[in-house]
Amino acid sequence: MDPLLTAALAGVVGLAVGVLGMHAFRVSEKQRAMGIDVDEPTMPEGATEVLASLGLAYIVVDTVDGVVRANPAAYAFGLVRGHTVVHSPILELTAKVRADGVIIDQQLELPRGLQGETSMVVHLRVAPLGDEYILVLADDRTEVSRTEAVRNDFVANVSHELKTPVGAISLLAETIEDAADDPEAVSRFSQRLHKESNRLAALVQDIIELSRVQGKNVVHAGRPVDLNHVIAEAVDRSRLPAEAKNIDLKVGGRLPRRVHGDHDQLTMAFRNLIDNAVRYSPENTRVGVGLSSRDGIAQVTITDQGIGIAPENQERIFERFYRVDAARSRQTGGTGLGLSIVKHVITNHGGEVALWSQPGRGSTFTVRLPELEEGLDDLTGLSSAEGLTRTLTRTDDIGGNA
Template sequence: MNPVLLGLIAGILGLAVGVFGVLAFAASQRQRKEMAASDDPAIPDGAAEVLAAIGRAYIVVDAIDGVVRASPGSYAFGLVRGHTLVPPELLEMTARVRRDGVIEERQLELQRGPLGQGSTILHVRVAIVGEEYILILADDRTEIARTEEVRNDFVANVSHELKTPVGAISLLSEALDDAAGDEEAVRRFAARMSKESTRLTALVQDIIELSRLQSTDMVDRAREVDINSLVNDAVEATRLPAETRNTTVVVGGSVQGLVYGDAKMLTTAFRNLIDNAIRYSPAGSRVGVGLRSRDGMAQVSVTDQGPGIDAEEQERIFERFYRIDSARSRHTGGTGLGLSIVKHVVANHGGEVNVWSQPGQGSTFTVRLPEMETSDTTAGDGNREQGVSA
């Protein structure tokens, strides 16, 4: 064949291949743009609007569990990374729903972050949507579950704490009846019964007080209060136990501004802190109460000379019924609710309470409450000091 003719044919074929390649590339680009600009046709019309309005995290996955759509919440919960569904529990659920065609619901507890510090509890619902997609809805139930756990623990702890003094009183009453002819034994058992009944009364009162604090709106009873006066009232209320243990309570410093709050609640909180310091300090020691104003906050610190608290225990001492040493708490007559009451009262007033302590060096509990903003502070002189001994 003529070489010139062969060259011409080869050129025509090359040109045709080139033109076909360009056309194919253009068609591919056009198709990609159309796919990017349009919603997935297999998902029913309006689904995106409905998903955005339901108030839950959602994920739509395809037939191979590739993420087609996902809400910001699903990324925040760690359910989706990039275009991948992460939790293996969800992958198992989507496989079963795809196989059986039945909606599945489950509550999952997922670790937060790679270090597993804390967990998130999600109620998950998985269902088929459209022709080939799976819809996953996730609702955060962490706070609800935590509240339920606290409630169950509270009921269990109350039952346990009430059982001890009630059982002791029952046994002592039987022993008292059997020892009716022994005057010394009668006096001994009667004293024990009086002590247990006092403990029972204190426990019931603290339970009622804590329940009232959780159900009362502080704003309804709030007014301008002078913290200096409330602390003096709290010291006076603890005078008897202080005298019994030969403990001196010394108050120093002052708070300059007023605080907006419930005087009765705040006095209860300060009384509990001072009473706690008296109980855990050695007999014949001193409890210090310091007052000051700093950065617009009223600060009240209560310092004892007790055994101190280990660092790992300090995060838990404000929990209901938590005791570092149960035997010592029974000996001192504590109910395990005093610090929990303090925490609730302070939180209700927009403040905070924290503790500094080291074993063998005592403890200092500090309450900080926001002072009212006034142009003329009349609550007291910053250089004033007051001393009260109990």
């Protein structure tokens, strides 16, 4: 055979082998890729749509607790990081469900944050999903748990606070009955009985007021309120106890605009602040009430020359039934609810209340409330519907003239 022909045939055969080799490689790669797709975890039909409609955080893990699927809420809660379940208590539940196939409902308190600096309460439902997977549903119950704890504490505190004066009244009544032949003792115990009954009445009234404050929607039921009148009324109600201790009660400044809210609630809040200032101030001192306005914010400050509040107590001073000095509060007639009522009222009005205090140098409570815009603060005397209509009309006029 001609050497040239032999070389040409060898070249053709080599080329054909090369082409076949490349084709075989591509087929092999395609088959391998198809094999991976087939082996990928697949969710049961319709499971994804159902999970998306639940509105809960969910995690789906495989046989080795790798995260197959998780929604954004699970990542936001910090339950999942990358493809890993973060919290070992959750993995303990998935292992148990995988072992016995029984659905578990459990509530856990879990650390939250990169360093576990906070915590959250989640209700978990862990159940089998198909033959291979475990589904974890998580419902954030942190706020619900906090509210329930506050409610339970409130009930317990109310029971305790009511028990004290009721018990004292019962004991004093028995003592008076036993001392019927001793007029001096009867008079002395009767005065104490009167004091305890007044304390009980004040406590019940504060509980009623706190309930009323929490139940009223100031945004919808409120009206324009002149804080100058509110402060004048609150100060007037504190005149007698101030005069009894020779405390100089002074008001300075004036507010140019009104605020939106409830006149009675605001009067009650400022009366509590002024009453506290008078109650915890020594005789022959001064309590000042200052009114000012800046950048659409009405500011009222109540300053006393009393005993002051230590820094460690200032953060808790607005808690229900919290007292810096329980014995002194009993002597002064405090119920422990006054500042809690103040906090609720001011917050409901879109404002804030702050405290500055130093032991031995007195305290200053500062209340800030948003003022109504000029031209929209003269709706006093109108019904809610009329006031809303007038406001909308004025707003339309402003927009039309722009």
